[in-house]
Amino acid sequence: MKFGFDIDDTLIDLRAHAFRLYNKKLSKNVALETFQALKRVEIHEPFGLTDAEGSAMWNNSLEEIYFTDCPSFGGALETLQALAQQGHDIYYITSRPKQYCEQTRAWMEAQGFPITEGHFFCGMQDIEKVAIIKELALDVYVDDKPAVLETLQDVKTKVILKNQSYNQHVELPRLKHWQVFLELVNN
Template identity: 85%
Template structure:
């Protein structure tokens, strides 16, 4: 089978990692419960930052957010390693900025994610992600972003939404825990 995966907030817990960095950088102690209640992708509001200030903070800390000790979601790495061992094709499709593509691929490999040459797509807008997913004719695609998944209703690709606080309004098959991924494949 051909599996496709977004990276940020699908395989790795990027927003939570960034939230902890924001607490440290801003000298705050905003609770993790507050983080879990945020209804949008952006995480700056609980810190009292405007959208402009939040965007500036995110952009100034991108390398630290992307390439330090951001953890993968529990079970995500093992799930992908198992799929690779079983002979499945694994594709990564991320909208991370183009200038970080090579470094992102190297970082993912260093974490142990199985990456095959030609199976790593990076630096795309949502429409480009959708086009790649369709072109690859993936059997399964997992992402956290409704804007991508909701545009895939006219393909045979089974889409799975990685559960996040900001995508609760979407009615798609939902992955809460990577330990249940194999079970979802048989449904």
């Protein structure tokens, strides 16, 4: 089978990692429960930042956010390693900026994620993600972003939504724990 995966907030817990970094950088102690209740992707509001200030802080912190000790979600790495060992094709499709593609790929490989040449797509806007998912004729695609998944309703690809506080309004098969991924695929 051909499996496709978004990276940030699907395989790795990037926003929570960034939230912890913001606490440190801003000398704050905003509780993780506050983060878990956010209804939007952006994480700056609990720190008292405006949208413009939040955008600037995110953009100025990208390398630290992307390439420090961001953890993968429990079971994600093991699931992808098992899929690779079983001979499945694994594709990564991320909207991370193009200038971080090689560094992102190297970071993912260093974490142990199985990456095959030609199976790593980076710097993709939502419409480009949808196009590559269709072109690859993926059997399964997992992402946290409803805008991508909702546009795939007319294809044979089984779409699975990685559960996040900001996507609760969406009615799609929902991955809450990586340990049950194969159950979702087979249902």
